[in-house]
Amino acid sequence: MTETRGVLAPATEAAVRERFEGVGPAAQTVTREVARAMELSKEEYDERVTSDVVGATREAMFASLLQVEVGDYEEFETAKADHPDAEVHENGSSDVDRAAWHYVPFSDALVATTFQNEPDAAVATLRRIAFSEFYEPVL
Known part of the structure; x- marks a missing residue:
């Protein structure tokens, strides 16, 4: 019997962009919490947690919800x-x-x-x- 996993199935390109934007705040929160769990100092956080890092988190989260x-x-x-x-x-x-x-x-x-x-x-x-x-x- 078929098992369904995940929740995202956007029907249009506009819906893809909308859902992707919607994942943004969660990606920022996840990134911040992971950095906190790693006990990064404020300086380390500012140096290492770039927009590219948050972007990679957003992409991974979006893909994992398909x-x-x-x-x-x-x-x-x-x-x-x-x-x-x-x-x-x-x-x-x-x-x-x-x-x-x-x-x-x-x-x-x-x-x-x-x-x-x-x-x-x-x-x-x-x-x-x-x-x-x-x-x-x-x-």
Whole structure:
């Protein structure tokens, strides 16, 4: 049975930008709290926690929230049939039993990573791929 993970599935490029902006304050908070947990001094914080660091946090948070379906390979085949015009970007082998996939509506693309074991690793890999190939270019 297919398992859904994550909450973000923006349908348009405008929605992608809006959701990405919405993650900004949380990314700042997470970055600040991590720096606090690392016991960085004020000087170290000012020197090391740059806008690039907060930006990387925002990107990682956004990607980690993308909605992903996880199921067996046959369920992925059904997802492909549900999106007959979608461009399929499959990473891995069709000779394994399971897949994780994410539909990108504004690009009509279905991105997938196949796996035998380790669904958490497959989902993380898929999210990085989907973010870098489809979401990052519109931001």
